[in-house]
Amino acid sequence: MTSTGTHIGPNQYNLTPDQMTEMEADVVTLLQELIRIPSVNYGEGKGDEKAVAEYCAAKLAEVGIESELLETGPNRVNVIAKIPGADLSRPGIVVHGHLDVVPANADDWSVDPFSGLLKDGYIWGRGAVDMKDGDAMFLAVVRAWARAGFTPPRNVLLIFFADEEAGSTYGSRWLVKNRPELFEGYSEAISEVGGFSVTINGGHRLYFVETAEKGIQWLKLTSHGDAGHGSFINPSNALTKLARAVTRIGEYQWPSRETKTGSKFFSKIAELVGEKYDPTNPRPLLKHIGGAARMMGATVQNTANPTMLEAGYKANVIPGSASAVVDGRFLPGFEHELADTIRELTGSDAEVEVLVRDKALEVEFDGPLVKAMCDAILAEDPDGVPVPYLMSGGTDNKALSDLGIVGYGYSPVKLPEELDFFALFHGVDERIPVEGLVFGVRVLARFLSNC
Numbered sequence: 001m002t003s004t005g006t007h008i009g010p011n012q013y014n015l016t017p018d019q020m021t022e023m024e025a026d027v028v029t030l031l032q033e034l035i036r037i038p039s040v041n042y043g044e045g046k047g048d049e050k051a052v053a054e055y056c057a058a059k060l061a062e063v064g065i066e067s068e069l070l071e072t073g074p075n076r077v078n079v080i081a082k083i084p085g086a087d088l089s090r091p092g093i094v095v096h097g098h099l100d101v102v103p104a105n106a107d108d109w110s111v112d113p114f115s116g117l118l119k120d121g122y123i124w125g126r127g128a129v130d131m132k133d134g135d136a137m138f139l140a141v142v143r144a145w146a147r148a149g150f151t152p153p154r155n156v157l158l159i160f161f162a163d164e165e166a167g168s169t170y171g172s173r174w175l176v177k178n179r180p181e182l183f184e185g186y187s188e189a190i191s192e193v194g195g196f197s198v199t200i201n202g203g204h205r206l207y208f209v210e211t212a213e214k215g216i217q218w219l220k221l222t223s224h225g226d227a228g229h230g231s232f233i234n235p236s237n238a239l240t241k242l243a244r245a246v247t248r249i250g251e252y253q254w255p256s257r258e259t260k261t262g263s264k265f266f267s268k269i270a271e272l273v274g275e276k277y278d279p280t281n282p283r284p285l286l287k288h289i290g291g292a293a294r295m296m297g298a299t300v301q302n303t304a305n306p307t308m309l310e311a312g313y314k315a316n317v318i319p320g321s322a323s324a325v326v327d328g329r330f331l332p333g334f335e336h337e338l339a340d341t342i343r344e345l346t347g348s349d350a351e352v353e354v355l356v357r358d359k360a361l362e363v364e365f366d367g368p369l370v371k372a373m374c375d376a377i378l379a380e381d382p383d384g385v386p387v388p389y390l391m392s393g394g395t396d397n398k399a400l401s402d403l404g405i406v407g408y409g410y411s412p413v414k415l416p417e418e419l420d421f422f423a424l425f426h427g428v429d430e431r432i433p434v435e436g437l438v439f440g441v442r443v444l445a446r447f448l449s450n451c
Contacts, residue, residue, distance in 0.1 A: 010378075013442070014150045014449045020442070021149070027140035027441040028123065028434060029057065035125035037256045043166040045073065049099040053077035056099070056160050059139055059250040063146035067158075070179070070196040074169035076162045079184060079407040083142060083427055091367075092155030093341045093451060094405060098164030098171065098192070098430035099134040100373040101127040108428045122431040129424045133432050134411035136158060141448055143203065151186035153447060157186050161396050167356065172399035183403050188369050191395050194409025195443065197384065197436075199417040201288040204272045205384050207377050208292075209370070212390040213398065214299065215335055215360030221245055221350040227320035234318050239311050241349040242322040248345040249326055254301040256281050257331050261390045262299060262360055265403025268387050276289035291420035298392040302338045305329040326356070329392060332362040334391060358398055362390070363406050366409035369451055373410055376447035380439060381414060408411035408448070 012021060037055055050071075057067045058078045067081035079099070085092065104126040105115035111117050113126045127133075142158060161171035169173075173349035175182060194210035223245065225238030226402035258279040269285045270277035277285065282300050286293040304326050311322030330338040335340075346352055362369075374386040397407025413436040417423050424430045 002153040012450055013306055013445050015148050018352055019144055019148050020445075023140050023144035023413060023441060023445065024438045027136050027354070027437055028118075029126070030139050031133055031136035031432075031437065032118065032122050032149075034136055035116035035123070035127050036114055038114045038126070039100050040126075041163060041165040042059075042103060045163055045169070046099055047163060047164075047166065048074040048075040048168070049162040050077045052055075052099045052163070053079050053160065056064060056135070056139065056254055059143065063143045065146055069368070070175070072162065072170040072174045072400055078162050078175060079160040079173055081142075081158040083145070083158060084158040085156065088152045088355040090154040092157055092185055093448075094106050094157045094159065094183065094186050094189035094400060094407075095138050096161060096189060096191050096400075097131055097138055097174070098396060100163055100165045101132070101134065102165050102426050103129065104430075105218060112427055113430070121435065122433050123437065124429065128430045128432045130426065130430070131411065131435055133413065133440070134192050135409060135438070140441050141445050142345060143281040144445065147401060150449070153451065155185065156448070158181065164396055168396055168399055172396035174236075176399045176402050180403060182414060183400070183405060186405060189397060189400050189405050189407040190410040191407060192411050193395060193407055194389075195373070195390055195412030195440070196421060197332055197381075197414045198292045198421070199415075200269065200288060200290070201273055205268075205381065206268075207381075207384050207386045207412065208389040209365065209373055209386055210331055210391050210395075211365050211388040212259065212362040213349045213394045214329040214331060214390065214392055216356060216358040216394060217330065217335070217338060217342075217354055218356040219304075219319070220353045220355050221324045222353065223322050223328060223350040225320060225322075225409065226318070226320045227395050230316035230318055232318075233420065236324040237318055239318075242309075242311065242324055245346045245349040246324050246326075248303050249342065250343055251308050252341070253302070254303065254341075256283065256300045259299075259332055259362065259390060260330075261283060261365070261388050264365060265296075265387055265389050268385065272385070291422050294422045295392050296389070297328070298330070299390040302328070302330045302334055302341070303392075304338065304342060313406070324350075330360060332360040333417040335360065336390070358394060359401070361398060361401055363408070369408070372447055372451040373408070374444045376450070377412060377444055380443050411438040
C-alpha cells in the first residue's frame, strides 16, 4: 500500500498536551518496572508470568480498567481486558503482547539484565525490545484513555499472553482453544516486531510493518546402525549416517523464492536506492539495509538449521541410534518444498519426524487498518516510508489466525541509524532508546484512537 500522506492533526491523539506528557512519562516508568519483574521462560513448561501479570492488572485497575487474570498452568498467567468502543457495530481489534522473556546470563551483560536501568538515553534489560516495550506502550495508551475519559472508536481487546517464547502452549494457543468466545466480534490484531524504523543506504528511513511470518517445521532426524564395541570396524555406524544427513542439510543452499510481501519490500528498496529488483535473486539488495539483513536474508528462502544432537553414552560403545533436531522455517506457499527437500537430503541415512509444525502467515498491506497504521507513522515522521515485511520468526498472531483474526506486527519505535536492532532480540545488553519508545507510544495513541 502507498499511503496518501494525509497526516492526522495534533487533536487526533484525543489527549490534551498535559495528558500526552503524562503518557510519555508513564511509558518509560512502565517499561522499567516491567523489566524489573523477571518473567523468564525456560521452555518445557518452566516459566512464571504470575508477578508480571499481576503488575499489569494492578496498573489497569489503578485507572479503573477491569481485567481478568487467567492461569493456564502453575504460575502461567494471562491478562485480559475489554475496553468498550464508541461504535459497537464495528468488529473490534485485539491488541496483544506477551509477558515472558528468554533467559539472560548476567555474566555476559554490562548491566544487570533485570535492572530496567536508564543509561545513555536507553532503557536496558531483558525484554526491552522483546517485548515489554510493546507491553508498556499498550498499557500507557489505555491508561491515558482512562484518565482522559476517552472512548476508542471500536472495541479493544487488550491481552498480555504467557508463554510466547516457548510455543504459546500456556498462552495464545490455550486461549484460542479453550476460550474462543473471548475473541468473538474481533477481526484484526496488532502485536510485536513491526513498525520499527530501519535507515537504509541513502538515508531513507523505512518503517517495517509485519504482514507475513514464516512457518515452522521442527524436525527430528534419527539414524539407526549396529551397536558394538568402539574398537571394532563398524560400517553401519548410526553417528556416521546422522552426520552425513546433518551435514547435507546444514550446507544446502536454498534457492530464492518470491512472496507477495517480499516483492513489495524489495521493490521499494530497489526504488529508493536506484537499483533493479530481480525477483529470482533479491539478495544483492540486502547490502543496503544494514543489520536488518540478518533477518531479511532469511526471508527470501526456506531455511533449515541443525540445532541439537544426541547419541551415545560411553566413549568405547558405538550406539545403535543417533538423533538430531533441525529448525526448519518455510516461506508462505513453500512448505512442501521444505519437507520434500529435507527428505531428499536425508535420504536413507535417517528417518524424519515432525516435532512441531506451525503455519506461515501472509496478509495484504492494504485496507483501512493499514492506512491508519501508515498515517500514524507519517504524522510523527513525515520522512518515514512504511513498508510491509516478512518476519523470519513467528508471533501469537499465528494462533489468532485460527479464529480468522488478521494480524499485523505493529509496536512502533524510531531507532537510531547506528543501532543494530535485530542483534538485540534474545541478545546481550538488550536496550531501547527512550526517544524511540516515546515516539512509539505517540504513534500508537494516534493509531488506536483513529482506527
